[in-house]
Amino acid sequence: MKVIVSGATGRIGGACLARLLSNVQVTEVVVLTRRAVSADSPKLRVVLLTDVEFLSYPAHVLKELEGAVGCIWAMGANSFPTLELARKVTVDYPLAAATAFASLAPSTNGQKFRFLYSSGTFVPEDPNATGLWFLGDHRRMGSETCQKLQNLSLATENLDVIIAKPGGVMGAGMAPPVAEWIMRCIAPSISIQLEPLAAAEVDVILNGSENKVLQNDDLKAWGQKALNKV
Template structure:
């Protein structure tokens, strides 16, 4: 599979990048980034395309990405910036749709558990961020229908809650989260947290294999991620 990835220099995107590079099912990885990623300079599997503007896709860029099979969009903000959350993914989708000649494209969007698609809903906790990211989710979930391309485009939204670092302190992090009721180690009710490796694994699997569900919640991501990581 040829996969496109955005947000690769971020916390979650970085873990997705690492797992993509180690996944034999992904034969070509195109990273859209604002800056170079030095660690990939000699990696034959990955190519970094420097984007001056994520709302503009010049012909050389389109030629590199138009034959990709899927995209993991892991770019986002903490303040719900409209340009990043809505305009950037929409511009990408329209550019891809215009250039693709055949096949259905799979777009996996990193959202969030606390985002709100209803822009009129009264919110008291981080209202701008939750509405902004929610509008991005809503826009991309309805992109295919709004553009009459349901046979050529599919969107799956992944909605993790608190994503914890995958490092030597992970056990301690999860123990604390479990103690205060944010994470249940039995894997049945997975509360409000998951590991970055679980998050990445579940998103990559959806990009590779698709999903019957349009939206994945945190508990589903944890359950799937754990199964994949144990294989």
């Protein structure tokens, strides 16, 4: 299987990349990135994209992606220098990608292209939600992206959108020690370890999911089951 990953220079995307490269079912991983990726594997193909290409996907880029069964979209950040840039990366990039990937030739078995978007528990259902006392603009943008991706999936024949909504992600370098202690001791139900999250996302992209929105508990259970397969 051939899989696309965005956000591979981040913690979640990087963990998904490592797991994909070690999976015997996966024959090739194409990383879409704006900067170099430090990974060494004969399965890995790195495609450096400009800002324009992240929004347009010209023919030579789509050629690199032919044959892929899906994409794990893990690009994002909690802070950007401007809201304009935040909107471009949070909303415009994934929507442009999903639209472009849906135009790829369907697989020989008729399986739709899977687009797994990494969102979060704290992203509201309503893009116009009020009373968001932390990261309000970013969370509303994330909500808008989820809504538009789901609408695109319904309107597009060759696209299966799955939204992953993990809680606070814990693991090496994910959060300061104090924040990890708070999440582990005070709010364990809204946290998840990086390893089972990556395991869940990789298993979903390879095998699909009937549930199109995976909440934190879903991802925990799915990730543990995937880890137990090994």
